[in-house]
Each structure stands twice: as C-alpha cells, then as structure tokens.
Amino acid sequence: EAMDETYDAFVAIAMHGRAGGRAFLAHTFNGHTRWQMGAHDMNESMLVAASAARFNLPLILVTGDDVLREEVRAFSPATEYVTVKKAVSVERAESRPRDQVSREIEAAASRALRNLKNVPAWGPDELSGGAFENRFSYILPRQAGLAIAFPDAYSVDDKTIGLKTASFVEAYKAFRALAAFTGQVTSSMMITWLRETPSGQETTRALQQRLPSRAERTFAPTGPAVVRLGGPGTHGVR
Numbered sequence: 001e002a003m004d005e006t007y008d009a010f011v012a013i014a015m016h017g018r019a020g021g022r023a024f025l026a027h028t029f030n031g032h033t034r035w036q037m038g039a040h041d042m043n044e045s046m047l048v049a050a051s052a053a054r055f056n057l058p059l060i061l062v063t064g065d066d067v068l069r070e071e072v073r074a075f076s077p078a079t080e081y082v083t084v085k086k087a088v089s090v091e092r093a094e095s096r097p098r099d100q101v102s103r104e105i106e107a108a109a110s111r112a113l114r115n116l117k118n119v120p121a122w123g124p125d126e127l128s129g130g131a132f133e134n135r136f137s138y139i140l141p142r143q144a145g146l147a148i149a150f151p152d153a154y155s156v157d158d159k160t161i162g163l164k165t166a167s168f169v170e171a172y173k174a175f176r177a178l179a180a181f182t183g184q185v186t187s188s189m190m191i192t193w194l195r196e197t198p199s200g201q202e203t204t205r206a207l208q209q210r211l212p213s214r215a216e217r218t219f220a221p222t223g224p225a226v227v228r229l230g231g232p233g234t235h236g237v238r
Helices: 044-053 066-075 098-114 141-147 168-182 185-195 198-208
Strands: 010-012 033-037 059-065 080-087 093-095 132-138 154-157 160-165
Touching: 010 044, 033 168, 044 059, 044 066, 044 168, 059 066, 059 098, 066 080, 080 098, 132 141, 132 168, 141 160, 141 168, 141 185, 160 168, 185 198
Parallel strands: 010 059, 059 080
Antiparallel strands: 033 132, 080 093, 132 160, 154 160
C-alpha cells in the first residue's frame, strides 16, 4: 500500500492465478473481472510488479500454485517462485507439507535478495508512454451492461468493454472502480429472483422495512468519513 523509492524490492506471498485461468481460486482482485492490459492478461502478481515498476523496483519472489508459476515465468522469468500447492481445478487444490514449503520460501527469499540486481522491474511496453487499450471482461452480460456507463468506455462484445488509458495507475483505478460497482449485479439479480417466489416476496417486504422510510430519509452525515467497501488491498497503489 505504501510503495515508494525507499524500498529495494517486493515479494508477493500466497498469490492466485489470473481470472479466467486454470489456477486454484483463479481471480484478479475478484472472480468476475478479467483485465487485459494491452497484450497482457493480468494477474495480481503482475499488478504488484507493475505498481513497483513505477519506482524501478523488482518483484523478486512469488508463491502460489503450479499454474501461477507458469504465469509468473511468462512475464518475469528471473523472479523466484515457490509452488505451495497443486491446482487440481479452480475449486480444489492439493497443498504441499507446510514445513517443507516454509523452508523453501526462506531459501528462495535468500536467493532472491542475493540476486536482486539481476531481476528487472516489470515494465510492459504499454507503460512506456502513450495511450493503450484495456479490456475488462465480465462473467455476466449484465455486468458489462453496467460497466459500459464508465466514462469513455466502449463495447467490444456483450461481456467486454474497452477503455484507453495513458498510465498504469489510471488503468488500475478504472479497474478497481469497475470491479466494485459491477460486483453488485449478482446481488441485484438474486433479489429479483427472490421476489419471483411466494416466500421471497414476504422476505423482501420484511427486509425493505429495515430501510429508512421516505419520511426518515436524510442526507445528514452520520460519520466523519466514507467507509470503503470491497476490502483494503490496493496492490501497492494508493
């Protein structure tokens, strides 16, 4: 969260493969958004690496499953990697013995620090200057239908929008904003389905009573600051 030039390098522990991939619990920040930045199908290790590259800092060690290992090798072959589990499927993994894995992580971290100067910061060509295209794809067409309202977004297909940005940070902020509000689609759809059932109608009415009535609605603040939804992690970008 506090990346700056005072650091020497970064490690990323307990990471997952990209959204739409074969890794265990494959996701990129969340499970319903896939981010293609130029020629790169982004995973969270790449987000950390691209963020660190703003300060010319390398990502020297990553840990995760065997599928993510291949993803990391593809974009940063000099980065040390420790496989902590095997991805049987997106929903199941086989973990390796914890003591053995911990020893391997410690040894890999030691090698990575000794080899620090030989691991380049990951700066994709897209980040070298000029506008580049991002494509954000979603599980449901309705999610894309909401995302298309984002400023300057354009349609690619019924599940994908395109957005041109001038920097990684600009692209990342758009990615996070889109992920946050498109994530509400499933809840909205479930409420609609709930209302279609007899028992669901009664439940919906009971839940609506917990909301402020029209007479009770007010814009007066109830606290000093907005409570951020969606978790604290920002992959080193603030």
